[in-house]
Amino acid sequence: MIETRTFLGIPPFPIAAKKALADSQLRGNMHHATHTIRTKRARVTGELPDWEQLREAGADIKDDVMANLGGYLEQLEESLTKAGATVHWARDAAEANQIVIDIARRHKVDEVVKVKSMATGEIELNIAMEKAGISVWETDLAELIVQLGHDLPSHILVPAIHRNRSEVREIFLREMGKVGMAAQADLSDEPAELAGAARRHLREKFLRAKVAVSGANFMVAETGTLAVVESEGNGRMCLTLPEVLISVVGIEKIVPTWKDLEVFLQLLPRSATGERMNPYTSTWTGVTPGDGPQEVHVVLLDNNRTKVLADEVGRQALRCIRCSACLNVCPVYERVGGHAYGTIYPGPIGAILTPMLKGVGTSESTDALPFASSLCGVCYEVCPVRINIPQVLVHLREKVVDSHRGGVPGTLLTGMKGASWLLGDGRRLGLLQKAAGLSSRVLWKQGLIGRMPRPMSRWTDARDCPAPPRESFRAWWARTDGGRSAGTSGTTARKGTDQT
Amino acid sequence: MDGKCDDPRISTRIHSAPASGTHARQPCDGAPVKVALFVTCLNDTMFPATGQATVRLLRRLGVEVEFPSAQTCCGQMHVNSGYVPEAIPVVRAFVEAFAGYDAIVAPSGSCVASAREQHKIVAARSGDRGLVKAVDEVSPHVYELSEFIVDKLGMVDVGAYFPHRVTLHPTCHSTRLLGVGDRPERLLAAVRGITMVDLPAAEECCGFGGTFSLKNPDVSVAMGSDKARHVRESGAEVLVAGDNSCLMHIGGLLTRQRAGIRVMHLAEILASTEEAA
Numbered sequence: 001m002i003e004t005r006t007f008l009g010i011p012p013f014p015i016a017a018k019k020a021l022a023d024s025q026l027r028g029n030m031h032h033a034t035h036t037i038r039t040k041r042a043r044v045t046g047e048l049p050d051w052e053q054l055r056e057a058g059a060d061i062k063d064d065v066m067a068n069l070g071g072y073l074e075q076l077e078e079s080l081t082k083a084g085a086t087v088h089w090a091r092d093a094a095e096a097n098q099i100v101i102d103i104a105r106r107h108k109v110d111e112v113v114k115v116k117s118m119a120t121g122e123i124e125l126n127i128a129m130e131k132a133g134i135s136v137w138e139t140d141l142a143e144l145i146v147q148l149g150h151d152l153p154s155h156i157l158v159p160a161i162h163r164n165r166s167e168v169r170e171i172f173l174r175e176m177g178k179v180g181m182a183a184q185a186d187l188s189d190e191p192a193e194l195a196g197a198a199r200r201h202l203r204e205k206f207l208r209a210k211v212a213v214s215g216a217n218f219m220v221a222e223t224g225t226l227a228v229v230e231s232e233g234n235g236r237m238c239l240t241l242p243e244v245l246i247s248v249v250g251i252e253k254i255v256p257t258w259k260d261l262e263v264f265l266q267l268l269p270r271s272a273t274g275e276r277m278n279p280y281t282s283t284w285t286g287v288t289p290g291d292g293p294q295e296v297h298v299v300l301l302d303n304n305r306t307k308v309l310a311d312e313v314g315r316q317a318l319r320c321i322r323c324s325a326c327l328n329v330c331p332v333y334e335r336v337g338g339h340a341y342g343t344i345y346p347g348p349i350g351a352i353l354t355p356m357l358k359g360v361g362t363s364e365s366t367d368a369l370p371f372a373s374s375l376c377g378v379c380y381e382v383c384p385v386r387i388n389i390p391q392v393l394v395h396l397r398e399k400v401v402d403s404h405r406g407g408v409p410g411t412l413l414t415g416m417k418g419a420s421w422l423l424g425d426g427r428r429l430g431l432l433q434k435a436a437g438l439s440s441r442v443l444w445k446q447g448l449i450g451r452m453p454r455p456m457s458r459w460t461d462a463r464d465c466p467a468p469p470r471e472s473f474r475a476w477w478a479r480t481d482g483g484r485s486a487g488t489s490g491t492t493a494r495k496g497t498d499q500t
Numbered sequence: 501m502d503g504k505c506d507d508p509r510i511s512t513r514i515h516s517a518p519a520s521g522t523h524a525r526q527p528c529d530g531a532p533v534k535v536a537l538f539v540t541c542l543n544d545t546m547f548p549a550t551g552q553a554t555v556r557l558l559r560r561l562g563v564e565v566e567f568p569s570a571q572t573c574c575g576q577m578h579v580n581s582g583y584v585p586e587a588i589p590v591v592r593a594f595v596e597a598f599a600g601y602d603a604i605v606a607p608s609g610s611c612v613a614s615a616r617e618q619h620k621i622v623a624a625r626s627g628d629r630g631l632v633k634a635v636d637e638v639s640p641h642v643y644e645l646s647e648f649i650v651d652k653l654g655m656v657d658v659g660a661y662f663p664h665r666v667t668l669h670p671t672c673h674s675t676r677l678l679g680v681g682d683r684p685e686r687l688l689a690a691v692r693g694i695t696m697v698d699l700p701a702a703e704e705c706c707g708f709g710g711t712f713s714l715k716n717p718d719v720s721v722a723m724g725s726d727k728a729r730h731v732r733e734s735g736a737e738v739l740v741a742g743d744n745s746c747l748m749h750i751g752g753l754l755t756r757q758r759a760g761i762r763v764m765h766l767a768e769i770l771a772s773t774e775e776a777a
Binding site: 014021336376400416417419422424433458466471473474477 | 539541543544545546547548549551552555556565567569570571572573575577578579580581582583584586587589590592593597618621672673676677703704705707708709710711712713714715716717718719720721722723724725748749751752753755756
């Protein structure tokens, strides 16, 4: 058994990010990986003349599902039951984990194979099963690298994106033999050889396992069909070989009909891996006698999704199809990697989803996430279901600040209140500018402010700061009648930046 | 400098006196174009030269410029930091200062985006119906400088002269929130004597991000350092942008690095003429 790590204990984003920035290997790996996938995505989305309409359709379908979620869930339960599946309802992580553990125990197994799934990562199913004495074998290549490396996932789609191939080779050589078939001693870091080692290691587990655990990318309400979209075929193995299949799926993963599924099967691979079509799309509808798993369970997971649904601005996050396009284009994510976010959902989508799922005001780490963005908006531009991530980030910042009101006002609140008073009146701002201009005459001869003590050091440690000008614009306007009186309308050189 | 008035909102307010000393621009109904300058708190306090350049430029284009002195700030810093109630007095001051103007022009994509997208959020939070109505009336009249010149004045060649190698940082809020597109590039391309050079990864954020630059200074500087490197690689003498906030951040890195590249606001380049050079 491998002990799965938890995100608990990762410091809040600004501190974790600072540490990650100093890791030049990580910076190099992340830059290479995100730029490669970014370019591929841009190419395959750019070639579709109706890409924008597809995005709109994706958003509309999901919004319809959210607006009528109760009805669709009942329809799904009915079609699943009719097709021979057993439906379980889980309010939270603990309930979902217990359901899965109980089913595994009923079949007296001490191991399960697993298809890559975000929902089971969110509820930390692996940790719960390990506590219950059941080994969980991750079969997605990147998840395997993370699991064997006693590591944490750092990307929604490519959990080992922070690792390069020589690191993968070392992990395989060191760890595979401890939990199954060892890697060949002369393993090189050629991707094909690494994949071969993983294939041999995993095949043993696929052929032995009686129970598989998966998530699902989509659930079709009209037929009770679940769909998994993948690249490696490990999912197909897990979904067809074992006798028992347990799928843990967030309730927002519904699409009403197969026709709606068509939209997402175009949006997802192009946004996720930058492929026109993914190699494996598996769909299953309950139990088919004599073919595939003969016992099929679907665990429908809420885990605060209904709370997110109640937030008028934030609910658009439930459209997410976990494609990771927002991660791959995000300039912040690219530089710090996924671990700094301290959650299974990193990057821009994680910065909105995590605080909403866990609750704003519940921890310093969660509350730091909506601020982990420069609000550049590139995530919204690429999102295949048009989630306005910057809008939700700003909305959540408001909620974070509101959740901390009422105590002793901190420096920032005091500052913001002061700025609010100053900026509520042009005359007050004018007085401030006069004081700043005066300080400029006395303190800053060069027109530039260099290194300063805290808290100014947050700016000046790496950046110069222009000194305030002697005369503000409004003072100039008043003195010269808007430049109409003589001799004052010439160019004023920008202070401190004119070195040419 | 040919063009036509295509916005009926601008010509609805009749003013008799043309701007002094210039050929007053005549929109559709024959009245001169008159605008209120929203200089923005950052330009007002830290970069008055940008405000002065905007005034010179607009006057040269035949526009009469007013500066409502009650103006302060768009409130973006408060909203983006989560302090929405604290933004209410700021937004109130904004709509009071600019009520009744047909065109409010600002040399900042970011502040214009704030007026268009965020003022309604602040007004809704205030619960003050009067403020909601005032915001609805004022915010559609707020224009970013390059939008105003290209779309409302119908001009691309503003008669500027600037004989330098220049590269453009398009800024996130101008491109992604406002959608100014290639307007700044078209305005710059028409400047006489200018040599425009490409900025690698131009569309990528510089990492300023308002209070992000202070709350996450390390990430902000990492992003800014890459931007500064790309500016150096471009071979430009001057980095231009439509937002002094981004330029303050990138420029602060460039001077610390002794890069010898100056940063200038778009208005300052467009205001430059052969006579003034």
